[in-house]
Amino acid sequence: MSAPFNNSNMQGKKTTDQQNTGPNLHLPKIHASLERYWRKNITITIGLLMIWAAIGLGCGVLLADWFNQYKLPGTGFPLGFWFAHQGSIIVFVLLILAYCVLMNRLDTQHHNELEQLKNKRKTEL
Amino acid sequence: MSIRFWTFLFVGISFCLYLFIAWFCRVRDTKGFYVAGRGVPSMANGMATAADWMSAASFISMAGLISMMGYAGGVYLMGWTGGYVLLALLIAPYLRKFGHYTVPDFIGDRFVSNLARLVAVLCALFVCFTYVAGQMRGVGIVFSVINDIISDVNTSEHKG
Numbered sequence: 001m002s003a004p005f006n007n008s009n010m011q012g013k014k015t016t017d018q019q020n021t022g023p024n025l026h027l028p029k030i031h032a033s034l035e036r037y038w039r040k041n042i043t044i045t046i047g048l049l050m051i052w053a054a055i056g057l058g059c060g061v062l063l064a065d066w067f068n069q070y071k072l073p074g075t076g077f078p079l080g081f082w083f084a085h086q087g088s089i090i091v092f093v094l095l096i097l098a099y100c101v102l103m104n105r106l107d108t109q110h111h112n113e114l115e116q117l118k119n120k121r122k123t124e125l
Numbered sequence: 126m127s128i129r130f131w132t133f134l135f136v137g138i139s140f141c142l143y144l145f146i147a148w149f150c151r152v153r154d155t156k157g158f159y160v161a162g163r164g165v166p167s168m169a170n171g172m173a174t175a176a177d178w179m180s181a182a183s184f185i186s187m188a189g190l191i192s193m194m195g196y197a198g199g200v201y202l203m204g205w206t207g208g209y210v211l212l213a214l215l216i217a218p219y220l221r222k223f224g225h226y227t228v229p230d231f232i233g234d235r236f237v238s239n240l241a242r243l244v245a246v247l248c249a250l251f252v253c254f255t256y257v258a259g260q261m262r263g264v265g266i267v268f269s270v271i272n273d274i275i276s277d278v279n280t281s282e283h284k285g
């Protein structure tokens with residue numbers, strides 16, 4: 001899927017520049033940095049969505065009968081039933097938490113990278 | 126002081142408090158209406174969302190549905206929370222970056238199509254209507270139960 005930063009509606013993160021016109025896409029290094037950021041974003045999203053599908057749809061619905069043979073250790077609940085009614089919800093909340101943490105880290109990393117590239121450009125000009 | 130008087134007193138005070146808060150925090154622009162001027166810290170925002178979920182629709186309806194439907198009630202749990210994961214991963218960051226406040230706005234501009242915006246608006250209307258209808262029924266049930274308790278206590282006081 002194409003990166004959405006080609007759309008002029010996308011504002012970059014708040015920078016200290018006077019004119020916040022967004023990154024200059026004509027510089028190939030900045031373009032490459034944005035591409036890498038978008039690829040990592042997509043990777044994180046797809047990875048978390050695969051875990052979402054595996055636990056939610058897989059464990060809760062498709063493989064529920066097979067899981068029901070086993071009991072949740074400590075209590076007497078069948079595992080498939082537990083996955084559908086409680087385990088999947090816990091995993092979903094953890095997925096959202098993981099997404100926030102990973103994306104915050106990726107965003108600050110990317111922001112620092114862009115700042116470095118812009119400062120290099122200013123010193124070169 | 127009868128039970129009915131105390132019930133109406135406390136319910137009346139709560140309502141007056143909510144009305145006062147609504148008047149006190151009135152806003153003037155779109156940004157204030159939709160996102161409170163982006164001035165609410167994320168912890169408080171999360172707590173407000175959690176309180177929103179602990180409303181009549183979840184406490185009464187979903188609990189009752191699951192106890193009635195049994196195993197098959199898990200579809201509501203997984204659908205609701207799983208949908209929240211989709212919202213957080215696929216819509217929320219891009220919605221914020223676009224600067225829009227509602228999903229139909231965002232979809233209409235991201236895909237540059239008024240038809241998409243119309244479809245999103247219709248979906249939002251369906252969802253809201255179903256949700257609000259369920260909420261109002263829950264509210265009605267709660268208040269009718271309170272009145273039943275009041276009339277039961279009064280009749281038992283007269284009998285006993």
